[in-house]
Amino acid sequence: LEFVLDQEDPEPPQIKEETEEVCTSQEGEFVPKQDPDMFMLAPVDEENDQSEDETVDLNPDETDKNPNVGETRGNDFRQSCELRGHDNNVDEPYFCNMCGTRFADRGALRVHKRTHADEKPCLCKVCGSRFTNSSTLKVHMRKHTGEKPYLCNMCGTSFSDRSALTVHMRTHTGAKPYLCNTCGTRFSDRSALTVHMRTHTGEKPYLCNTCGSRFITNNDLTVHMRTHTGEKPYLCNTCGTRFPRLNVLKVHMRTHTGEKPYLCKTCGTRFRNNSALTVHMRTHTGEKPYLSALGSISEVNSTKV
Template sequence: MDNLFVKCSVCLNFVAKVVTLHNDESFVTKLRSVVPEVEWLDYYHICGGCKSDLDTAYEFRSRCIRLNLEQKREQYFECYHCNSRYGDKGVLVEHMKCHSVESLESPPKQFKCDDCNKSYTTQKILKVHLKKCKVRDPPTRKNRFSCEVCDLVLNYAKDVVEHCVEEHSMERKLVKPYTCTECPMRFSSSANLIQHRKYHEGSRNHICSFCGKGYITKSDLTVHEYIHFNRRNYKCEFCDKAFNTNKNLRSHMLVVHTDPTLWKYECDVCTRRFPLKSGFEQHMKRHTGDKKFGCHICDKTFVSRSELQKHVGSHSMVNPFKCTHCEKAYKEKRFFEIHLAKHHGIGNAKIPIRVKKFACHVCPNTFFDKHKLHRHLRVHSGDKPFGCQDCGKKFSDKYYLKQHAKNMHNSGQNEEIVSK
């Protein structure tokens, strides 16, 4: 490439002539105004074509701002007594002094809402009210509002709010008169209820432009796209971790830096506490036996999709996470990272401290895992469910059956569970 040609920092083309930003501060100002997402420095070079596009974009932006200012200047303030119009609010205030004191203290409310009978001083204020009033469901038999304390049914949401404040001494902002017809959830405003109903409809019309995933609401999509930007602007004040969203930071604070005795959700069956509602609901499904996710290879079912995906990997003989320092290989990344930290001192994975908390009620033996305790209990009960299909000999553990088949029958597959 000829040394006379210089690379443009925007279009990346090599051109004979470029403009350096520090030579003209107006270019820096324009770039930072048009594209504020980029931290423009003084050493960038811009070719003539990009400079022309920049001038066009900056002029269009400036034109839109001027138009917005002109529209604001065209706004006027109207006197509700004589309908006189003024371009400045201060001038209107001075004009109002010419009217009687009585009329200033109690301006006439001649514009009335047909739905809730409220009255307003101007047509403009009434229009603002009507937009909010239309959102509210009409007082039909189907859409009446109920008190969450005593189940009293009233025609309007505002009546429920007044009732809860006066009769139950509730804070006004904590009253939730709007109830979802699909589930028991309640809301303090109709806007929140409308947003909630979208989740029951399940229509994922908001598509991520990075990965193609669909989301029900625009706010959910916005939160998801922060993951792709990976800016991690939300930093934890107690440790060095940072997160893409404020929601993830709040979850981290609850899970890691909050005393477990203060966690909000408590199981009524085993008194175990949970910091997040999602973990609590998944835990309760274990007590109820609600396992909707079934394996397509075997008959096992699971509470969550993540548990199912983890189980499906157990059917595979592939261990993708291989240690380059020894011959160990793992199916899951978590166990692989623990191995690196424990045996090779690599990484900062937290090494779990194993405790033998499963004790045998017959002898003093204790075990790390529950299934090992159950396997041990067969020694005391004499139960031998694993039988050899060649000689009929029975064993209390599947491992002993494999060893027997290998040594006595020269087979590693000779195993069968004998049902009683």
């Protein structure tokens, strides 16, 4: 792992702090040296649906080989510390002067401040992506190695990070703890709710630098970019045709398999895709959505004559 230590942001003026030495852990992560008379480490294991930043997993074999590993990991930025020696029991004395978020230890505050400064000292040597801390880099590296250490005991599916397993388990339990206060729709994970809320707010944060189009999700932007690059990564193994989107390939495959999953409940006719069913339904409803537009054009032309 490669790290670049940039100049630290000044600490909040409300807190008087002494200059710290910076030491390097076994894995190369930069960690602040804490005063042993002030802090007692108390690791916290919390669920985080966005990432695995708040959890650091210890390999028993690794700990046995090096008894200092647990201690080093315990100083990880994302672990929580319980403050000793104060009668007022203030558990989170450090706060971000930019957004007000509070933290139990100075190191966690420093990592958080990188999100404001866009400081990402941890580098992935495989693809060049950068991250704010080593635990996030550790999870990212599994995309390259294919490692999936978290196993679902119900169906056997494995995942690269614990949060993904947590979300997956809700497909078995049916739990949808995240509620949209606007329309009442519920979601199994926070990220799905975040994306859904953009349908209400109209927010489209992902910009195409080529044509200026904006999109709700990064995946939508990725698919759109293929209209500019001509990339067609999805291959039909039957006939060799390539497609820019996976769902288009799936529809195409039905021409080979004969599958027609979309059923007209009125007459029983089946179709390969939903759009074909939608058009067919108009033969039953009598809907003619394009007639009014054509009629308006005819009226304009007759007026000109």
